[in-house]
Amino acid sequence: MLEDWLAPKAAALEARGLTRRLRARAADGDLIDLAGNDYLGLARDPRVVTAAADAVRIWGTGSTASRLVTGTTELHEELESALAAYAGQESALVFSSGYLANLGVVTALGGPGTLLVSDEHVHASLVDACRLARSRVEIVPHNDVEAVEKMLAERNEPHAVVMTESVFSVLSDEAPLLELAAVARAHNAVLLVDEAHGLGVSGNGHGSVHGAGLAGLEHVVVTMTLSKSLASQGGVVLGPSVLREHLVNRARPFIYDTGLNPAACAAALAALQVLQAEPDRPAAIHAAAARLAAACDVPPSRGAVVSVPMPGPRETVRAAELCLQNGVRVGSFRPPTVPDGISRLRLTAHAGLSVADLDRACAVIVDAIGTVS
Incomplete structure (x- = not known):
């Protein structure tokens, strides 16, 4: 019963490039994480x-x-x-x-x-x-x-x-x-x-x-x-x-x-x-967000998230996959998550990003966007 009921719904999502999948991450790794919401960089403090x-x-x-x-x-x-x-x-x-x-x-x-x-x-x-x-x-x-x-x-x-x-x-x-x-x-x-x-x-x-x-x-x-x-x-x-x-x-x-x-x-x-005790951490978030926004040629963010419009959902997913293959994890947001219907890469700045991290991430993201666009 459930197969007949739910399979057509799954197929409709897949046809529109909107299927979501769980991706387990390892406890340790050397990825630069711009997808999580650990804004102050304290999850492992x-x-x-x-x-x-x-x-x-x-x-x-x-x-x-x-x-x-x-x-x-x-x-x-x-x-x-x-x-x-x-x-x-x-x-x-x-x-x-x-x-x-x-x-x-x-x-x-x-x-x-x-x-x-x-x-x-x-x-x-x-x-x-x-x-x-x-x-x-x-x-x-x-x-x-x-x-x-x-x-x-x-x-x-x-x-x-x-x-x-x-x-x-x-x-x-x-x-x-x-x-x-x-x-x-x-x-x-x-x-x-x-x-x-x-x-x-x-x-x-x-x-x-x-x-x-x-x-x-x-x-x-x-x-x-x-x-x-x-x-x-x-x-x-x-x-x-x-x-x-x-x-x-x-x-x-x-x-x-x-x-x-x-x-x-x-x-x-x-x-x-x-x-x-460390009130400068929010300023570090904004500095990282400004660097990411400038690299992606999008307006400055008012928060930690930098939103990069993409041509469509499939291009968004592909760009995120390319970034991951090159050591940078980014978010790929597609309808219905995006309020205006425009698929986006969602880059999350956090206070723990080093200058080297940001330089590497910006290069990888810009290259991925260029490849899929």
């Missing part, structure tokens, strides 16, 4: 690794239950306090993934009396959250503040949430946060900002919301992931304490999911401490 290993020895391998049973440890609370302080927020609540953090906050705020206004380029986790929220959803053109204001002004619902990303994950452009925050406040709405690609990168590492002077405002809510700059796993919702209390009681992905494991908590906390 001895301080972070040691903290994770120590947590396993002290707390065990798992959190043992949901956060409301036995899954909240002292590490969870220490991490939440540190994240809130660093981001300039009143409180924080850690989830077991960034995806679940977005699902949790949107569905807990959503419902028949809440309008959700979503930028058309938001991450899949926010898209899915809208589908689950039982709210009316309006999708507006990318970074269109006037369209957001129109939706808020014309709504009948007593509540509204405007959703955006601080730095968008594929195009790596920025949202107009100041304008969106002003419009949201004027229309008694909440602004929800996904800082998955902002933490550790923008706002001198504190994120774009903090950098824009919006941190701590009662109508601005932030989500972050712990799996990129903080080299761990998990997600967090930051905002007023009243929101945290609401999520503890209403966010189903928090209530019914096993808590984030202690090793991940300890690793994220250690990575945050390294970022605080």
Whole structure:
């Protein structure tokens, strides 16, 4: 039955050059990695690794239950306090993934009396959250503040949430946060900002919301992931304490999911401490991104990701394969992952890249693009 059902779907993807495949990587290797999201270069930092290993020895391998049973440890609370302080927020609540953090906050705020206004380029986790929220959803053109204001002004619902990303994950452009925050406040709405690609990168590492002077405002809510700059796993919702209390009681992905494991908590906390002790790391990310963008003749990035448009999905995959054969791992993003339908090479800058790494990577990438184009 499943063969008859699913084989035609697989064939349709293959015909369009959109089939995805898992590629296992080795633990060690000499590849230059421009595909992963280890923005600060801390995933193998001895301080972070040691903290994770120590947590396993002290707390065990798992959190043992949901956060409301036995899954909240002292590490969870220490991490939440540190994240809130660093981001300039009143409180924080850690989830077991960034995806679940977005699902949790949107569905807990959503419902028949809440309008959700979503930028058309938001991450899949926010898209899915809208589908689950039982709210009316309006999708507006990318970074269109006037369209957001129109939706808020014309709504009948007593509540509204405007959703955006601080730095968008594929195009790596920025949202107009100041304008969106002003419009949201004027229309008694909440602004929800996904800082998955902002933490550790923008706002001198504190994120774009903090950098824009919006941190701590009662109508601005932030989500972050712990799996990129903080080299761990998990997600967090930051905002007023009243929101945290609401999520503890209403966010189903928090209530019914096993808590984030202690090793991940300890690793994220250690990575945050390294970022605080070494505040120049975000600048190193931007310098590497600028070098990659210049080599590929594309506009400078606002975040760690450099997006290189390609002729089509097959050319994108082929260019990535050529790069890999020559010692450089890059991302190949194709529909539906790309919000505008244009296949791209996705190059991720990180703070650990040396000048020699960048020189080698730029030469390999430019040659691969020329070969397939």
